[in-house]
Amino acid sequence: MTKPIVSVGLMMLWEQGRFQLDDPVGKFIPSWRDQRVFVGGNHPAWKTTPVERPMTVRDLLSHTSGLTYGFMERTNVDAAYRKLGIGDRTRAGYTLRGMIDELAALPLEFSPGRAGTIRCPLMSSGT
Numbered sequence: 711m712t713k714p715i716v717s718v719g720l721m722m723l724w725e726q727g728r729f730q731l732d733d734p735v736g737k738f739i740p741s742w743r744d745q746r747v748f749v750g751g752n753h754p755a756w757k758t759t760p761v762e763r764p765m766t767v768r769d770l771l772s773h774t775s776g777l778t779y780g781f782m783e784r785t786n787v788d789a790a791y792r793k794l795g796i797g798d799r800t801r802a803g804y805t806l807r808g809m810i811d812e813l814a815a816l817p818l819e820f821s822p823g824r825a826g827t828i829r830c831p832l833m834s835s836g837t
Contacts, residue, residue, distance in 0.1 A: 717771060731771070734764035741814035747776065748817040753790035758817045765822040774825065776818025787819045 723729060729738070736743035745765060746758035761776070769775040778784075780791030780798075795801040796812055819825075 720767070720771065729767055731768040732766050734766055735770065735775075736764055739810060739814070741811060745776070745814075745822075746817045747821045748785065748787050748819055750786075752786050753793060753816070756817050761818065762821040763823065765818070769822045774823050776820050776822050776824075777813065778819045785819055787817060790816055 724731065734743075736745075742765065745761050746756075747761055748756065749759050750757040765775050778788050778791060780788055780796055782788040783792075791797065794812055794816075795804075796809060796816075798804060
């Protein structure tokens with residue numbers, strides 16, 4: 711239920727001119743500036759390629775960011791989320807900042823804007 715609340719909060723900030731929907735996420739989360747996309751391998755020995763274009767705020771809101779969930783159980787990226795406890799708020803020492811840093815170290819499942827399913831993009835916005 712937090713995703714609609716965060717989305718409304720983001721749209722209020724957008725109305726105030728604090729960001730544009732096509733702003734790169736790396737503008738606000740510097741560790742996400744040089745993201746890479748999964749091609750093969752397993753954590754931590756990934757085969758990756760550079761993203762086709764930077765992830766934008768619009769991508770986060772429209773589920774086309776390349777982020778995923780550990781419970782999806784479809785790819786090696788999902789498996790890494792599970793192994794590392796990404797998004798597990800019951801994990802000792804869990805913080806949102808820590809999760810953002812962990813996500814920065816992992817490849818995206820697909821290049822931003824290239825695909826879309828229900829993913830965890832709004833988690834990185836504060837949910």
